[in-house]
Amino acid sequence: MIHSGDPGDTAWPTPEPRSVEQLCRIVWVRGEDNLRAICPCGAQLVHDDPVELMAWLYGHPDGHDPSGPRRPEPDPRMFVPSPVGVRG
Amino acid sequence: MAEGFARNQWYVAAYSDEIGEELLARTILGEAIVFYRTSAGEVVALSDNCVHRRFPLSEGRRVDDTIVCGYHGFIYEPSGVCSHIPGQTRIPRTARVPAYTVQEQDSFVWLWIGDSQLADTSKIPAAPWFDSDGWATIHDRVHLPARYGLLLDNLMDLSHEAFLHSTSIGSPEVAETPITTDVDDENQIVYVRRHMDDAECPPLYKKVTGITGRITRWQDIAYYPPAFYELHVRIAEQGHYPPEDGPDTDAFHVEIFNAMTPETETTTHHFWGLARDFAVDDKEFSASLLANNAAVIQEDVVALSRLEKHLALDLAGYQELSVNLDTGGLAARRLLRRQIEQTEFQEAHR
Numbered sequence A: 001m002i003h004s005g006d007p008g009d010t011a012w013p014t015p016e017p018r019s020v021e022q023l024c025r026i027v028w029v030r031g032e033d034n035l036r037a038i039c040p041c042g043a044q045l046v047h048d049d050p051v052e053l054m055a056w057l058y059g060h061p062d063g064h065d066p067s068g069p070r071r072p073e074p075d076p077r078m079f080v081p082s083p084v085g086v087r088g
Numbered sequence B: 001m002a003e004g005f006a007r008n009q010w011y012v013a014a015y016s017d018e019i020g021e022e023l024l025a026r027t028i029l030g031e032a033i034v035f036y037r038t039s040a041g042e043v044v045a046l047s048d049n050c051v052h053r054r055f056p057l058s059e060g061r062r063v064d065d066t067i068v069c070g071y072h073g074f075i076y077e078p079s080g081v082c083s084h085i086p087g088q089t090r091i092p093r094t095a096r097v098p099a100y101t102v103q104e105q106d107s108f109v110w111l112w113i114g115d116s117q118l119a120d121t122s123k124i125p126a127a128p129w130f131d132s133d134g135w136a137t138i139h140d141r142v143h144l145p146a147r148y149g150l151l152l153d154n155l156m157d158l159s160h161e162a163f164l165h166s167t168s169i170g171s172p173e174v175a176e177t178p179i180t181t182d183v184d185d186e187n188q189i190v191y192v193r194r195h196m197d198d199a200e201c202p203p204l205y206k207k208v209t210g211i212t213g214r215i216t217r218w219q220d221i222a223y224y225p226p227a228f229y230e231l232h233v234r235i236a237e238q239g240h241y242p243p244e245d246g247p248d249t250d251a252f253h254v255e256i257f258n259a260m261t262p263e264t265e266t267t268t269h270h271f272w273g274l275a276r277d278f279a280v281d282d283k284e285f286s287a288s289l290l291a292n293n294a295a296v297i298q299e300d301v302v303a304l305s306r307l308e309k310h311l312a313l314d315l316a317g318y319q320e321l322s323v324n325l326d327t328g329g330l331a332a333r334r335l336l337r338r339q340i341e342q343t344e345f346q347e348a349h350r
Helices: A050-057 B148-156 B158-164 B172-176 B203-209 B283-311 B324-348
Strands: A024-028 A035-038 A044-047 B009-015 B024-028 B031-037 B043-047 B061-063 B066-068 B082-084 B101-105 B108-113 B136-144 B180-184 B189-199 B215-224 B228-237 B251-264 B267-276
Touching: A024 A050, A024 B324, A035 A050, A044 A050, A050 B324, B009 B024, B009 B031, B009 B251, B009 B267, B024 B251, B031 B108, B043 B101, B136 B283, B148 B158, B148 B215, B148 B228, B148 B251, B148 B267, B148 B283, B148 B324, B158 B172, B158 B283, B172 B189, B180 B324, B189 B324, B203 B283, B215 B324, B267 B283
Parallel strands: none
Antiparallel strands: A024 A035, A024 B180, A035 A044, B009 B108, B024 B031, B031 B043, B061 B066, B101 B108, B136 B267, B180 B189, B189 B215, B215 B228, B228 B251, B251 B267
């Protein structure tokens, strides 16, 4: 599957979907002004400034505590990105 | 904004159907290049500078698979080697022009700018919709008098649709719906996802889909630095989501691409197009879609060229402010900046 909105019968090569755990993720917390960054190491930080949040995210491992709150389960309705643009 | 160019990367240089027997001149990352297609169908890309007195080879003419320089008649083979100099038999060893590595894929001509030894075709972003059965496509190219970084910012933050394109593809939800940004460092991709529920159907979408009520509208961006961008769009009547299994027949799917190939430091070749999985045989519809989307792109051209002019004014003490909506754009700039730094490193250690 390219993503969950695609027709199922894709006729082109698609690599295995990449695990969410391998991605750096920044989620806009619904109903708030805050952003939540989730590092592949499991550490998370909530902040209202995307520039500072990104500096923290890519500063890994500085300030990253993987024993903190774990990554939330992804919403199954949401598209799990895969590197569709790079031929396997 | 990332300044400079990432070299040793692939860029869209042209559409496949732009390159034929005629010589095509195009400047890419400040390099003047001449393109043509050989009788065997291969695309040739050569430096557009005759080795003799630098006359543009694109001003010359094709003879069989060679180019004859229009100034003094030097003849160049598809490899870039000069095979004839009028009035003499000796061809100096240095009589050649650089030849570029090209690859045709998904109806694009991809050009490798940099050290051809490093060119790896597996790194070219795939856009299979543009060359697949079951999809109808339109595409165009505009000359943008603005740096490609401005177009990247524009595409990574689609909230501008609600304002700049309010009469065509914009609706308030595009600016109000939170986004999720994912960065795949290993494969060098930034994903930005905006899934809108119970959204207004913008005017152009009403015209295209026939939906008159509220919609579920998904925008899934994938950015492949330095200069390729895909937007996977799903539009359905409100409440219609993809089924667990089987084809998603209740929705309209549009696959949009944008290639923002730098021409110079402050000008860009903007290749854009879309593929759709509905009304695929309706050519009149395609023509209308092309005209309507071209009008949207033109709004961006006007805004970004105005911004480019504005950037030339020195504004002491100005500091850019980024907000939540910029998360995807910031992530994109970071990957691009890393590629530019990598170029600088490679060139310093050559």
